[in-house]
Structures are given as C-alpha cells and as structure tokens.
Amino acid sequence: MNTDRSFHILIVDDSRTVRAFFADIFGDTPGFRPDTAASGAEAIEILKQNHLTDKDPYDFLLTDINMPEMDGFAVIDAVKELDPELKTGMITGFNVDDYIKMALDKGVFNIICKMDDPEDIVRTVHNLITGDHIFGLGNYVEPGAEIIRIQVTDTAALKGAVNRIMDAAESKLNEDKLYGLKTGLVEMGTNAIYHAYGYEKGSQVTLKESEEVALEYAMDSEKLAVAILDVSGTLTKERVLTQLNKGINPTHEDLIAAGGRGIYLTRFLCDKVVVNLASRQRTEVILIMNFSDDYKESKPLLINQI
C-alpha cells in the first residue's frame, strides 16, 4: 500500500464501539489519519469547519448506513451537496443485499461489510481513495503468490480453463465452495465471451484476434482468487448493479425472464466478487473463495469503474 502521503478520512457511525474500532484500524495503518463523527449532522458540521475551509480537508468519508435521524444515504446526499468531489463510501453491519435497491437508486456502487477482514476494509478504502491497485489479480492475493494465466480463444478453451482451475481448487475448497466457484467461472467466462463481444448465446465461438478473453488464478495462504478478463469494456457499473437488484428484488418480469441471472448467482455462490471496469477498454471480474469453511450471508458490494 502506498504510504507516501497520509489520507485524512472521516468515519461516521452512531455506535461508539464501532467508531473506536475503525479509528483504531485506520489509525494503526500507516498512511491514514482518521477522525470520527457520531451522526450525519456532526459529520456535516466537521466538514464545514475543516474541509470546506481547507483548514484540514478530507480525502474520504466512510459512513455507516443504518443510523437514526440521518441514514448513510442521506449523509452521502448532504456531503455531495457540500463537495461533489469528496470521495465517499458506505459500510454496514447488516446484509448488504437489503440496500441494493437504494444503492441503485442513489448510484452507490461500493458498500463495505463491517464483518470483513479489517485489512480488506483498509485496502478497499485505500483503493477507493486512490483508484490505484484495483485492476490486476496481484492486488487481491498476498505478495509473491504465483499468478497463472490461461488464454481463452474459443468456447472449448473456456471449458478447459474452468476444468484446470477446478482441478487446482479441488483439494482446497469444500464441495459447496467448489460448486460456487464452478458456477462463477462459467457464468463470468460465458459473459466475457458472449456478452462482451456480442455472440449469440449457446453458439460455438472462436474469438477474433482482437477479442481477448483470459482467466487468471492464484492461491495464497487463505484463498483462491480468479480474474476473468475481457478487453471489450462494454459492461457498466449500472448494468452490474441493475442485474444484482433483479436477482435480489425480482419483479414478476425479472422472474420469468430468460437471462440476466449470471452476476447475481456468481455473487450469491462465491465468497467475494469484485467487478472492475474500464469503459471500452477492459472488464475484470475477480472471484474470491476462502479456504476456511465459513459462509458469510452478507457480502460487500464492490464495483469499480475508472
């Protein structure tokens, strides 16, 4: 993590314990200087005094969602009125899926889980501030982990790549997680071929030279991480969030629809999914499966578009 400069962050949470926890984890991380606020109103006051006056401006505001009087979405709205440029993020101890509809309505693409590993939380906030260390599988595994790349040139090769990664994962993951990984690999792999380059679903496809698709995988001491890459860059963060919302809060039309469940199923079955998008350049979907058998009901929302 780049520690050349110190990032000034404001943490908003109505729980004294949670404020103290985040003040500790960010305060103990070189490169961060955290302040806290107990409510949205207090945060606005602090911003008026320190940020808008340039006395001690902030790089990032991280707010809890579920707070009395002013919830996290209202805090973000108020902050954006004061300074549309200030980067913001949301965090919750509740199920992130309960907020997906609101996130879609308000254009929020990142919601962090309080139950996540503190190091992951700090890394995510760092990346949201800098925009660095988002693309590339190496950013999601421990330093030194070997990254193996499999180029996919046609639909048959995708099957081969999925089988190769499943073979590597077999002794590391339990049966439920293997099922989730396989589903995620196929869903995101087919997305990268059919949707990214506009081929008819279900057809046998040989990609053109300019239509690159690759799967990369790496393992460290705790997890297997896979990146599914294409260079179309056609996927947008709005589309990803819309598809997730259709899976979580389906209308009758969504239920009877023939398609649109791939990303929702992948997020449901994998431990963590990060979607990185560079418009018209690159799409990178990172799937993470932890070796531990724990299953977390609540998963963060991590969609980054540069």
Next chain:
Amino acid sequence: MEIEITRDGSVSLLKPSEEIHFDNYKEVEAILLKEIDEGAKEVVVDLSNVTTLYSMTLGMFNNIASKIAKKGGKFSITNINSDIRRVLKATRLDKLIQIK
C-alpha cells in the same frame, strides 16, 4: 448430448446423459420444444446426470415452462441435487419451475 426420452401417453420424461453446459443447452431446448410441439402435455426433465445448473439453463427452463403453460401443459424437473435446489431457491425459480 444424448437424451433418453420415455413417453407415457401425453407425458414425456427426458433424461440428459451429461451436464447441460453453455455450449449444449440449445440442443436440450430444441428437443424439449419438439416434445411440446408434438403434443406432450407434461414434460419432465430428469436431472440425475446434471450436477450444476447455470443461468443459461435456468433461463431455458423458464422459457419451456412458459411455452407449455400457454398450451395448458406442465413442466417440471426431477432428481435434483442439493446444490441445484439451493440455486433454484436463491433465484426464486422454485416458485415457477415445479420440482418433483
């Protein structure tokens, strides 16, 4: 892809011999549609040999269920494993696709 078809009156039971994947689900769809066109009032797919249901197959089953319902018929799946049950529940398709 081989599909074993057993017909009993207007009931057709279809059993794929292997996984339904992104490159063969259209074959399965074509065979199911043919059964409906040829007068099957009830179509049952036996998933004994299928361990994983991907979204393309779920969508295809949705289409088949809708097409046969319009003709007054029924579509169902049988012999599903616990992972497939979990996926159907998560996508709420267990409310639309009958499980036998």
